[in-house]
Each structure stands twice: as C-alpha cells, then as structure tokens.
Amino acid sequence: MSHEVLDGVRDLLPTIRERADEAERLRVIPEASIKDLESTGFFRLLQPKLYDGFEADPIDFYTAVREIAGACGSTGWVSSVLGVHPWQVALFAKDAQEAVWGADTSARLSSSYAPTGKAIVADGGYTLSGKWSFSSGSDHAQWVLLGGLVFNAEGQIVDFKTFMIPRSDYEILDVWNVVGLRGTGSNDIVVNDVFVPEAFTLSMSDTGRCYGPGQEVNTSDLYKLPFHSLFTSTITTPIVGMAYGAYAEHVDMQQKRVRAAYLGEKASLDPFAAVRIARASSDIDAAWALLVNNIREEQALVAKGEKIPLSLRLKVRRDQVVGTQRSIDAIDALFEASGGRALAEGTYLQRAWRDAHAGRVHAANDPERALQMYGASEFGHKVDPGMY
Incomplete structure (x- = not known):
C-alpha cells in the first residue's frame, strides 16, 4: 500500500509546486493540497491499522515527505508534522485513540511539545493552562498535542507529559508572520x-523508554521505535527534501544560463560549477543516507526484540542535526552560485533558501546540544536526558 501512496504523492507534486506561492500568500497550506494529500492516503501511513491506517515503514513516510518538500518546503514541513502524529497517538490509551478516530479516522492533530504549559494534578487527570508557539498546520487539525510540566498540590514538578486536547478546548492565535516557512501556519495555541483525563496524556518518561499504553492494542514493531528518533527525523527530512529540490532547480537553471560577464559562456561549461554541484549532491545524499541507515538499525533491533542502546539513539541525533546542516550548506552553495535570476519571486531556490534556514531554528535542529551529548557519551560521561 505504501507504494500506491508514494505514486499518488508523486502525481501531486506539480500541483503542489504550483500552489507554493499561494501557500506563502495565505500563510497556511491551501486546503486543496491537504485534501489532495489525504486522498492519496499519505496521512494514514503511520496510523494504526485498527483505525484504517497502513502501519507503514517509516522510511516510506520520510520518502514521501522528502518529495513533497522538494516541490514546496512549507507543504513538506506541514505534511511531515501532521503525518507523524498518528504514530504518537497510537501510544496513547485506547480511550484516547477512540476519541480521536472512533467517529472519523481521517482526524488530524497538530502539536507544540515545548513544556510551556502548566498542568496541575486533579481527580482523574489534570487541569491544563498555557500558551504554546509554533503549532504547524494547526488550521488543518481537529486536535492538538501539547507538552506540559505536571505540578502536584505542593507546587513540585512531578512529570513532563504530552496532553491531547480537542479543537473545542483551545484557541488558535494568528501570529505567523515570518520570512521562511511562511505557508506552515505555525500559530500559537x-x-x-x-x-484533561489521564487517558489523554502520555508521559515523556514512558516514550523515552519506548513505551506507551497503546502498545497493548497496536502491537506492530513500528510503535516500539524511539519517539525522539522518529520525531527529530521528521523535522530534518523536509529540509533534506528542500535541498534535493534546490539541487534540481539549480542544475536546470545552469544548463540554460549564459554568463554575460564571461563572454557568453554557458554556465554548465564552467568547471567550478561542476565541482559545486558534485559537492552539494554528496552532502545531500549523505544526509539522507545516514537518516535512512540509522532508522533501519533501530528497526532491526526492534525486530529481534532487543533494546535500542543509548549509543545508537545518540547517533541518530548526531546524524539528524548534521544532516540538517549539510542540507542547508548545500542549499546555500547552490543559491550563491545560481545568479541573479534565482532571486526572482516564484523560484524554488530562493524559497528553499528561506524555508531551510527557518527550519534550522527548530529546537530539534540545535546541533550543539545533540553533538555535545554524543561526544560526552563517547568519552564515557553520563549524558543528561534530552531529545534522544
């Protein structure tokens, strides 16, 4: 089924690219694009079979995201974020899954995981309040997943949880006025x-050890993979896709470009131009290959019933943040070598340049913290819990 979804997504790519300017103008993905992607089954790739999902290989999901982002960075970003959430919902208690998908298996969720909200322990659950930023695709979602610190009656922090909230219980503030990823509608919640009932929460300490109560009904190996491995890769994959899209447009532009300053020489005959695309393509391919290889390593261990070691999880994060940087470096090099025509509104290159740098500031792409954890662990030091 994944191959049919990928074929359907690829058929949509020209249309998605044509709508890229509209997405920027609207500051959200056009509803028609969301409906088109829904019709391919894309949003069901990581959804449990129990609720009409495909429980697909996550690499198939990432491949689809990469190609969507290669047509429109904002659409790729939102598709990736909305598309990964069914995986986490599958870890929630059955009652929560039923609330989301029982009446409509096409229901979608946005998110904002930074613990900027405060939850107070109450009878049977929690009372949640707060404001969260950067909830990409929130206009296209009927639920939201929010991170929050849990406080007991004495005011002490006792947990860090994800809270699942229906659309009727939160407000979306239209604040997304930015220069990159303009079409993502990453507004405040x-x-x-x-x-919030207990069943509609998920402790990050549980997800950190690859556990969730939903595993009782969703027994696929898919739902035994590390949360942070899947979710941080979800943030890097669109940027890798942007790099592939920028590369394709750069090569096409250079084959048509004549450099007036060099006596009408065709840009494609410039040996330095050939070296630039060789280096850029190697960086992009390396980013993608390492992402795929690391997820495959984790899948192999899960299939054998073995625990995924911290060293591998840290390696996933190492290569994820470096993969983001490699992709952005490639886009920068291609953009700088493309000439003045790349500056024109409507070109993919200038949009990818803006979108990739906007994606870089996401917390999951903070390289220093991820690399420091990896290096400290290699030296035998205990690392602080984090996004691994």
Whole structure:
C-alpha cells in the first residue's frame, strides 16, 4: 500500500509546486493540497491499522515527505508534522485513540511539545493552562498535542507529559508572520483551565523508554521505535527534501544560463560549477543516507526484540542535526552560485533558501546540544536526558 501512496504523492507534486506561492500568500497550506494529500492516503501511513491506517515503514513516510518538500518546503514541513502524529497517538490509551478516530479516522492533530504549559494534578487527570508557539498546520487539525510540566498540590514538578486536547478546548492565535516557512501556519495555541483525563496524556518518561499504553492494542514493531528518533527525523527530512529540490532547480537553471560577464559562456561549461554541484549532491545524499541507515538499525533491533542502546539513539541525533546542516550548506552553495535570476519571486531556490534556514531554528535542529551529548557519551560521561 505504501507504494500506491508514494505514486499518488508523486502525481501531486506539480500541483503542489504550483500552489507554493499561494501557500506563502495565505500563510497556511491551501486546503486543496491537504485534501489532495489525504486522498492519496499519505496521512494514514503511520496510523494504526485498527483505525484504517497502513502501519507503514517509516522510511516510506520520510520518502514521501522528502518529495513533497522538494516541490514546496512549507507543504513538506506541514505534511511531515501532521503525518507523524498518528504514530504518537497510537501510544496513547485506547480511550484516547477512540476519541480521536472512533467517529472519523481521517482526524488530524497538530502539536507544540515545548513544556510551556502548566498542568496541575486533579481527580482523574489534570487541569491544563498555557500558551504554546509554533503549532504547524494547526488550521488543518481537529486536535492538538501539547507538552506540559505536571505540578502536584505542593507546587513540585512531578512529570513532563504530552496532553491531547480537542479543537473545542483551545484557541488558535494568528501570529505567523515570518520570512521562511511562511505557508506552515505555525500559530500559537492557548488553553485556559481545561481538564484533561489521564487517558489523554502520555508521559515523556514512558516514550523515552519506548513505551506507551497503546502498545497493548497496536502491537506492530513500528510503535516500539524511539519517539525522539522518529520525531527529530521528521523535522530534518523536509529540509533534506528542500535541498534535493534546490539541487534540481539549480542544475536546470545552469544548463540554460549564459554568463554575460564571461563572454557568453554557458554556465554548465564552467568547471567550478561542476565541482559545486558534485559537492552539494554528496552532502545531500549523505544526509539522507545516514537518516535512512540509522532508522533501519533501530528497526532491526526492534525486530529481534532487543533494546535500542543509548549509543545508537545518540547517533541518530548526531546524524539528524548534521544532516540538517549539510542540507542547508548545500542549499546555500547552490543559491550563491545560481545568479541573479534565482532571486526572482516564484523560484524554488530562493524559497528553499528561506524555508531551510527557518527550519534550522527548530529546537530539534540545535546541533550543539545533540553533538555535545554524543561526544560526552563517547568519552564515557553520563549524558543528561534530552531529545534522544
């Protein structure tokens, strides 16, 4: 089924690219693009079979995201974020899954995981309040997943959880006015004293050890992979896709470009231009190959029933943040070598340049912290818990 979804996504790519300017103008992905992607089954790739999902190989999901982002960075970003959430919902208690998909298996969720909200322990659950930023694709979602610190009656922090909230219980603030990833509609979410039942929460300490109560009904190996491996790769993959899209447009532009300053020489005959695309393509391919290889390593261990070691999880993060940087470096080099025509509105290159740098500031792409954890672990030091 994944191959049919990928074929359907590829058929949509010209249309998605044509709508890229519209996405920037609207500051959200056009509803028609979301409906088109839904019709291919894309949003069901990581969804449990229990709720009409495909429980697909995550690499197939990432491949689809990469290609979507190669047509429109904002659409790729939102597709990736909305598309990965069904994987986490599958880890929630059955009651929560039923609330999301029982009446409509096409329901979608956005998110904002930074623990900027406060939850107070209450009878049977929690009372949640707060404001969260950067909830990409929130206009296309009926639920939201929010990170929050849990406080007991004495005011002590006792947990860090993800809270699942229906659309009726939160407000979306339209604040997304930015220069990159303009079409993602990454607006703020506001919640005021909403009661969240225990079943609609998931402790990050549980996901950190690859556990969730939903595994009782969703037994696929897919749902035994590390949360942070899948979710941080979800943030890097669109940027890798942008790099592939920028590369394709750069090569096409250079084959048509004549350099007036060099007596009408064809740009494609410039030996330095050939070296630039060789280096850029190697960086992009390396980013993608390492992402795929690392997820495959984790899958192999899960298939054998073995625990995924911290060293591998840290390696996933190492290569994920470096993969983002490699992709951005490639885009920068291609953009700088493309000439003045790449600056024109409507070109993929200038949009990819803006979108990739916007994606770089996401917390999952913070290279220093991820690399420091990897290096410290290699030296035998204990690393602080983090996004691994």
